[in-house]
Amino acid sequence: MDLQQRINAFVKLGEFLSQFTNEGIQKKDDIPHNELFFDGFSHQLQLAQEANGWFTKENVCFALQGWSNQLKENTINKWLSKYQFNNENLKTIAIIMAGNIPLVGFHDFLSVLISGQKVLVKQSSNDKHLLPFLAKYIEYVEPEFKGRISFTDEKLMDFDAIIATGSDNTARYFEYYFKDTPSIIRKNRNSVAILTGNETTDELKALSEDIFRYYGLGCRNVSKLFVPKAYDFQQFFEAMYHWNPIIHQNKYANNYDYNKAVYLMSEFEMLENGFLMIKEDDSFSSPIATVFYEYYTSTETLLETLDDKKDKIQCVVSNGILDEEIKFGHTQLPNLWDYADNVDTITFSLKIC
Missing domain, CATH: 3.40.605.10 (Aldehyde Dehydrogenase; Chain A, domain 1)
Incomplete structure (x- = not known):
């Protein structure tokens, strides 16, 4: 053949x-x-x-x-x-x-x-x-x-x-x-998004697809946001709102209720809108119905952080910050040449010969 x-x-x-x-x-x-x-x-x-x-x-x-x-x-x-x-x-x-x-x-x-x-x-x-x-x-x-x-x-x-x-x-x-x-x-790998505060409503709505598609269970789902100091999450939450029917999925709702209860009992600070919680955390892997966020002070130090943690990251969503960034809304639309962990499986398969 x-x-x-x-x-x-x-x-x-x-x-x-x-x-x-x-x-x-x-x-x-x-x-x-x-x-x-x-x-x-x-x-x-x-x-x-x-x-x-x-x-x-x-x-x-x-x-x-x-x-x-x-x-x-x-x-x-x-x-x-x-x-x-x-x-x-x-x-x-x-x-x-x-x-x-x-x-x-x-x-x-x-x-x-x-x-x-x-x-x-x-x-x-x-x-x-x-x-x-x-x-x-x-x-x-x-x-x-x-x-x-x-x-x-x-x-x-x-x-x-x-x-x-x-x-x-x-x-x-x-x-x-x-x-x-x-x-x-x-x-384990997770995906992150870099926000500057200058994103359009359409970009943030597209980001919601990166967060909620497959209920956030994929390694290409955005589970962590990097935001500048004093970032206002109001526009972010407004852009997420069209995904609110997700809370009617029983397994998702159960995870939302459980994680919310854990955060409240532990007195963790978090923001939520009835179907999504965001919490300041330096980890990359967030629980279902939760997105972590972390502040950055400069693009240069952020890029150093991403490079230092690159073995934990599958995709980076941003606009005009990285050479190999993913557009908002496109993490779950990979091309055939977008290899998981950047490991070329075709080359690997051919070398076995």
Whole structure:
């Protein structure tokens, strides 16, 4: 199977996923093998929602639409243009996936297969319904993928390299257990936003998407704000307000009530608007329904802080402050070449040869 065959298969997958969006789930006439897969995948969406209360229809469809937008031939070709694909000996790369947001491990899955390797997947119990079904679709549109995709719930065996994502604690276990195996081990990371006080209402409204999408559970969600001294949070809270229906999601509301009670009993100072709390804290990882903030005195010292803590940060949202900043509202819309932790999984996969 050559590279173009692999690309074609994922392009067809993107076309299949285009039927599942927040504008509506609608069966199209021109999608290959729809008669076999559309109803089945619709059922998997329902199972995913029933198995994980955080996987609402809105968030699952948001993830599917994002992947559909990326799995276009011109986008994939742009992504792959800098690599040389000449591997002849197939290797097996195992992936231990997280389950915090829908299809969070799909990019690793895609990277391994598009580079021409075999993949062995160990899924999180929190996200186990969607990817196996999509893998079957890929095998159906490109039969040469059969035998290259495996899933397991057991101990990983017979692999040549591994990509593992987990907490800081599990990462220490991964680093020890896989110390003799080529690996990418990912730890906890969070995203931050730099505010100057000059942001427009539209920019702050866009920032709300970075904060609330997936209930803040992703490493690309903004969990920390850097603000100048004497920053007035009124405009910030006003821009967040259109997300107020989120408090009607039971799991989110339970976390909000619990964390608010903890802060009040501990006499921590915080501001809140009925569905979001903000608290001054130098940590990067904030609880659900909470965003931490920290004051900065100058851009220069802030940039030094960010550089010193770069191993804790996934994305930085700002406007005109950093060369590699993310625009407001775009953290959950990564391109194919936006690698987690800035570790190039294509290069890693190709080197295993």
